[in-house]
Amino acid sequence: MGEVLTDEVxxxxxxxxxxxxxxxxxxxxxxxxxxxxxxxxxELFDRGELSGTTHTCLGQEYVPVALSPLLDPADYVFSNHxxxxxxxxxxxxxxxxxxEIMGREGAICAGVGGSQHLHRDRYLSTGVQGExxxxxxxxxxxxxxxxxxxxxxxxxxxxxxGEGAVYxxxxxxxxxxxxxxxxxxxxxxxxxxxxxxxMAGTIxxxxxxxxxxxxxxxxxxxxxxxxxxxxxxxxxxxxxxxQIVEFHTHRVGPHSKGDDTRPAHVLRGVxxxxxxxxxxAAHPEHFAPSDAAQRELIALIAHEVAARPLSxxxxxxx
Amino acid sequence: xxVADNLNAALHDLLEHEGDVYxxxxxxxxxxxxxxKITRGLSSKFPGRVxxxxxxxxxxAGVAAGLALTGDKAxxxxxxxxxxxxxxxxxxxxASKSVAMYGRPLPLRMVVRCPxxxxxxxxxxxxxSPHKHFLGIPGLSLYEVTPFHDNRAxxxxxxxRQEPCILFEDKILYTRQMYDAGDLFTWDMDGDVARVYLDDxxxxxxxxxxxxxxxxxxxAAMRTLLLEREITCLLLxxxxxxxLDLDPVLPHAERAKAVVVCEDxxxxxxxxxxxxxxxxxxxxGRLTRPVAIxxxxxxxxxxxxxxxxxxxxxxxxxxxxxxxxxxx
Ligand SMILES: Cc1ncc(C[n+]2csc(CCOP(=O)(O)OP(=O)(O)O)c2C)c(N)n1
Ligand SMILES: [Mg+2]
Numbered sequence: 001m002g003e004v005l006t007d008e009v010x011x012x013x014x015x016x017x018x019x020x021x022x023x024x025x026x027x028x029x030x031x032x033x034x035x036x037x038x039x040x041x042x043e044l045f046d047r048g049e050l051s052g053t054t055h056t057c058l059g060q061e062y063v064p065v066a067l068s069p070l071l072d073p074a075d076y077v078f079s080n081h082x083x084x085x086x087x088x089x090x091x092x093x094x095x096x097x098x099x100e101i102m103g104r105e106g107a108i109c110a111g112v113g114g115s116q117h118l119h120r121d122r123y124l125s126t127g128v129q130g131e132x133x134x135x136x137x138x139x140x141x142x143x144x145x146x147x148x149x150x151x152x153x154x155x156x157x158x159x160x161x162g163e164g165a166v167y168x169x170x171x172x173x174x175x176x177x178x179x180x181x182x183x184x185x186x187x188x189x190x191x192x193x194x195x196x197x198x199m200a201g202t203i204x205x206x207x208x209x210x211x212x213x214x215x216x217x218x219x220x221x222x223x224x225x226x227x228x229x230x231x232x233x234x235x236x237x238x239x240x241x242x243q244i245v246e247f248h249t250h251r252v253g254p255h256s257k258g259d260d261t262r263p264a265h266v267l268r269g270v271x272x273x274x275x276x277x278x279x280x281a282a283h284p285e286h287f288a289p290s291d292a293a294q295r296e297l298i299a300l301i302a303h304e305v306a307a308r309p310l311s312x313x314x315x316x317x318x
Numbered sequence: 319x320x321v322a323d324n325l326n327a328a329l330h331d332l333l334e335h336e337g338d339v340y341x342x343x344x345x346x347x348x349x350x351x352x353x354x355k356i357t358r359g360l361s362s363k364f365p366g367r368v369x370x371x372x373x374x375x376x377x378x379a380g381v382a383a384g385l386a387l388t389g390d391k392a393x394x395x396x397x398x399x400x401x402x403x404x405x406x407x408x409x410x411x412x413a414s415k416s417v418a419m420y421g422r423p424l425p426l427r428m429v430v431r432c433p434x435x436x437x438x439x440x441x442x443x444x445x446x447s448p449h450k451h452f453l454g455i456p457g458l459s460l461y462e463v464t465p466f467h468d469n470r471a472x473x474x475x476x477x478x479r480q481e482p483c484i485l486f487e488d489k490i491l492y493t494r495q496m497y498d499a500g501d502l503f504t505w506d507m508d509g510d511v512a513r514v515y516l517d518d519x520x521x522x523x524x525x526x527x528x529x530x531x532x533x534x535x536x537x538a539a540m541r542t543l544l545l546e547r548e549i550t551c552l553l554l555x556x557x558x559x560x561x562l563d564l565d566p567v568l569p570h571a572e573r574a575k576a577v578v579v580c581e582d583x584x585x586x587x588x589x590x591x592x593x594x595x596x597x598x599x600x601x602x603g604r605l606t607r608p609v610a611i612x613x614x615x616x617x618x619x620x621x622x623x624x625x626x627x628x629x630x631x632x633x634x635x636x637x638x639x640x641x642x643x644x645x646x
Contacts, residue, residue, distance in 0.1 A: 051623050052439030103622025114441040114621020127443040128401065129373050162372030163404070190373060192350035198372040261349045310624050315617035 019282035020275065021223045027065055028279075028286065030092070031222070032294035034061040034085045035276055037094055038253070040298050041084075041101065045257050049306065050102065054115045057085035059252030060185055062275050064089035066225035067153070067183065070233045074147055076139045078132040078154040079125035081116045082185070086155055090123055094301050104308040111311035130156070130163030133182070137169045140178035144240055151179040151236045159190020159198055161206065170210045173242040180242040181233060182212075187251040192261055203246050213243035220249075220275040250274065321465060322492035325356050328469035329393070333364045340385050341368045342378045343395030343431075353397045354433055354492055379405035379430060383413045383482070386426040391477050398444045399432030399486060406451070413482040414457035425480035429473065435488040435531050435582055436630050441621035447531070447581070447614075450588035452484055453560050460560040462486040464530025465496055466505060466512035467557040475557075486559075488531025488582075502541055503553075511566040514553040516544065522552035524640050525570045527593060528580040529559055532631060536580060539636035549644065559589055564596055571597050576643035577609045582631050585613035612639045 023031075038056035045054065057063075060082070068089040071077065079086040087097055096108045100118065103111035108120050116127035126132055136154040143150040160166060161184075173180040184203055188195050207214035215232050219225055225247075232243050250273045254260035260267070271277070280287045319327075333339050341360060343352065347370035351358030361368040371378045375396055382392035396402045402409070409430065417424050436445030452460055459479055461472060463486070476483040499505040505514040513519050514537065524543075528536045536553050543549040552570055556562060571577045577597060581590040590611035597609050615629040 052441060052621055053444075103624060107622075110620075111622030111625055112442065112618065112620040114439070117441055117443065117621070127441060128404075159373050162374040162377075164374070164376055190345075191353070192345045192347075193370055193372075197370065259350070311622060313620065313625050315615045315620075315625075315629050 020221045020279050022283055022286060023222055023279070025290070027222050028290050029294060030065045030068075030089055031061050031275070031279075032291050033092070033094060033298070034065070034088050036295045036298040037088060037098070038084060040302050042253065042257060044302065052114055053256045054101065055082040055256050056253045057082050059250040059270065059274050060187060060247075061085045062220050062222050062225070063183065063185055063247050063249060064155075066222045067229060067233075070226065070229055071153060072150065073122070074150040076122045076124070076136065076143070076150075076152040078136045078152065079118070079123065080129070080132070080155055080157065080160070081125075081127050082157065083116070083118065083125040083155070086125070087118055087120075087123060091120060094298065095305060096120075098301060098305045099308065099311065102305055103311050104305050105311055106305070106308060107311045110313040112313055129160045130165040133166050133169035134172070137173045137178055137180055140173065140180045141176065144177075144179055149237055151181050151233070153181040153183060155183045155185060157190060158184065158186040158188065158195045158203070159193065161199055161203065162190075167206075167210075170206070170212055170242070174210045174212050177240045178242060179236050179240050181236045182242070182244040184244060184246040185249050186246050187249045189251060189262070191255045192259070203244065207244045213241060214246065215243065216246040216248060218248045220273065220278065319496045320492065321463060321494050321496055322354065322356055324496050325463065325469045325487070326358055328473055329357065329360055330363070331470050332473055333360060333367060336391065338390045339367065339393065340382070340390060341393045341395065342371050342382060344371055344373055344397045346370050346395055352395060354489065356431075356487075356492070357395060375401050375404035376408055379408035380412065382428045382430070383408055383416070383426060386413070386428040386482075387416075387424075389425075391427040392429070393473075394428070394430045396430060396432045398440075399434035399448050400443050400446045402430060402432050402448055402484070403451070405430065409452070409458065409482060409484070410455060414455050417457045417481045423480075426482055427477045427480055428482045429476050430482070430484045432484060432486050433489050434486045435490060436619045436626055437490045439621055439623045439626060442618040445619040445626070447486070447488075447583040449486060449559065449581070450583055453589060453592060457481050459483045459558060460486065461558050462529040462531060463488065463491055464512060464555045464557055465491065465494055465498060465533055466507070466555060467530070472557055486529070486531070488529075490534075491531055494534060500537055500541065502544065503537065508566040510557050510563050512555040513566075514540070514555070516550050519552050519570065520573060522550045522570070522574055524549065524551045524576045524578060524644060525554060525567075525574040526551050526578050526580065526636065526640070527554045527556075527567065529582075529589070530555055530557070532580045532582055535631060535633045536636055538633040539640065542633065542637055543640055547641070549640065551640065560592070562593060562596065564600060567597070568600060571609075572601050572604050575606050576640070577605070578612055578636070578639050578643060579609060580612040580631060580636060582614050584616040585611060586616075588613070607643060610639050610643045612636055
């Protein structure tokens, strides 16, 4: 019988009604950097200056921002298709990311990977849903033996629970007590399909079935989330107990671009939970200058990166 | 009519006329209608038989095989052909084998639709032509959508085989027009194979054999070769890629000065080598020179358009290959 590894820390619980707490300058600028980065991408697409596809994390920026100071450079982070915020929260490198997406000099992966396939230091993303869960478990197996105290953090969406690889990885991780932190961004939708139409049961129920810890968070308040997350991360790090942290979050933008078929009332509900508006209302004097500064910064970066020469890369011969 | 509309109409037609047809796939339901909008209108018209699924490629391929086992017909849409890798076990070890491994024929009518190919800057996990991984599997036929074959007939033919089939759909075809070979060329059908030529299919200098997704690149190359070099080509586009019916191909391959086979994946161990081998075997001693193969670079497919172009087959790649084999 697997023991249930869940109740050693208090779950984050429901968002207390009321205003968001005042953020540190650094957290606020990280949030706004990501927001304006994503908005810029959609704008560049609209103007025909970007090709391919992109998945913005509008509305979900606070998840990686809340988490990132709790992670150590020795920790691995596995991201998915909606990964710009994950990357920017960890590396604060909008130039490299935009260059990657635009195929310009200075790109993180020479423009080969593009938006969905990034690798830098101990950060890796790929565009096939669920694939990175067992890979993260493998990394966690290594860390457990060779670098105890380090963990593997993997971001997945609610829809990705459709993939069998997720369950195989969860089973292995709990069975072998791997330092695996699964961050679920449950935004209630996968592309066009609402969670009720693609998931039987719950994520909590799944965690329980495997004996993994589970903690759900509905707040969009970075301070509060970080307080709730710290002991969970610690549990993974020090006690090698796989944990699932489930954020009930909101995808404010389209799945990729111009492909949002949600009805107006649903979109209104989503928008009402956007941390951006909530924080602007709660702390206008803190918000406004930082918002303007990040918007301007991103505009400058976009201008600068667009003017760079195209990235260079030699395909292997043959 | 665009290729996407022809495919959509074919699915409507099939679901309407045959009550035992199911369609399963991620985000196929209205109003979204699939990532490439090929299933638009189907879920509204045929609720209960058109099912939007969780992100579970392996699972839905198995469900399709289960439906087929009961005598139903099942169509699976894999959102991006790359993800058919997740359904490989069901296709290779269950569906394809089951038509024979129980000692007597077991009909399984299922079609796995795979939007494939690059040219859209989607990057390495959303741009492959995964054909070669499915070549040579007993009990599995491979088809590719072309601008010349009506998908109504193609779908019917696949079900009539009573064995699992994969239908590759090059994403760049979706927005192209059906039945359009341009102003310079005429086209007709010889059995399963569409033939595109200047005015006489039997007098071309070079025969180009290409799957549907490469048809427009081959046509553009033919145009350039004709106008700039006065070289005439005959383009042959089969609907079924594997096993390939050689009969419509052989007389042309034998007559021409050169034969070029095109494929949009990395070279070697793939469709190009398969076709070349068949031609070499059947026409040994009668070919003027070895069959040439045009293929993509042996590489992942980059996201950035300027790099992607370097890897995938372009009009210019085909032109160069034809000139090279003709010694020009
Ligand atoms: C194996 C696989 N199947 C399908 C897709 C196409 N796809 C990309 S994102 C996505 C939805 C993912 O939903 P979810 O996990 O909830 O993440 P979200 O997009 O909501 O952040 C789908 C179906 C994919 N990338 N990989
Ligand atoms: Mg989701």
